[in-house]
Amino acid sequence: MAKEIRSPLPGTFYRKPSPEAAPFVEDGASVAVGDVIGLVEVMKSFHEVKAEIAGANIAFKIENEDAVTAGALLAELE
Structure with missing residues (x-):
């Protein structure tokens, strides 16, 4: 069964610290x-x-800069 990482807050999710940086x-x-x-x-x-x-093997379920709600699924892990 996959392990889940969920958003603690509503807002905009960013996978990078800045637009030109790596995730x-x-x-x-x-x-x-x-x-x-x-x-x-x-x-x-x-x-x-x-x-x-x-x-291991993290799989993001939303894109960079997507709007999220509190509790939204961000990623799954094995």
Whole structure:
């Protein structure tokens, strides 16, 4: 069964720290507890989204700069 990482807040999800930067985590990578996988921007304030679970082969379920609701599925891990 896949492990899920969900958005803690509503806002805009960013996979990169800036437009010209590489993503925090590439699809297919492994993540550890506490790794930053993206940012959620709410009213010009950016909040880090950290993995609360460890796993391999991360698969993002939304695109960079997509709008998200609180609890929206961001990514799945094996």
